[in-house]
Amino acid sequence: MRVNTLKRAAVAFALALPGAAVATVVAAPPAHADGCYTWPRTLTQGRSGADVRELQIRVAGWAGYGDIVHIDGRYGPETAAAVKRFQAAYGLRVDGIAGPQTYAKIYALQDNDCTPKHFSYAELDNGCGTGGWSGGPLSTSATRANALRAMWKLEALRHSLGDKPLYVTSGFRSVACNRKVGGTAGSQHLYGNAADLISRSRTLCEVARSARDQGFSGIFGPGYPDHGDHVHVDSRRENKQDGLANTTDWSASDCGVN
Structure with missing residues (x-):
């Protein structure tokens, strides 16, 4: 459970106590960047820099059907379109400009470690009971x-499905873990790019179909061998190390995703 959630629960409990003194209750501060990242300027098309790159990571899940947002630090039409989709999805003014309203929503969505509030590193780390981010083909920092x-794409997917929980059953796998679970030799799980998902409120086909709009270039679900009980999503088009860069592979034939 998140720290801010615990704070909100404590405040609610205190207020519910008979005769509780309101003055003694310290409410949790409003959501903000804190230990994560704060944008120093408004961003529009033509801008470039590290702050653009940070923005692109957070709107990567609003790429649009079959597209991706390149994390290149350049604010071009692709990034502006993703920002517009993000703004529309959250009821903001749709102008493609990343300014105070857009940043405020991002700050509200992210935790101090820069992960989106509904997903965590712990959910996506080595899934064979050992945890951690080592043992794959990339460095720990690159894998993370x-x-x-991937988590910001999952946050977008979750929101597109009505903000109903999505559960990650497998994320990053070390080479040893991937071998243990019978994963393919070139699995995207090795790179930290992938997640296997289930939902208790949406069908797997709804998850697979929505993932097409959320920047996932790899989607495998019902109708694909051994994927009848989960949906696999990954970002293979952005993975330069595995020879699949610029490749899109969707296969969930029972869902019309091909």
């Missing part, structure tokens, strides 16, 4: 960076 981008 891939996982962070």
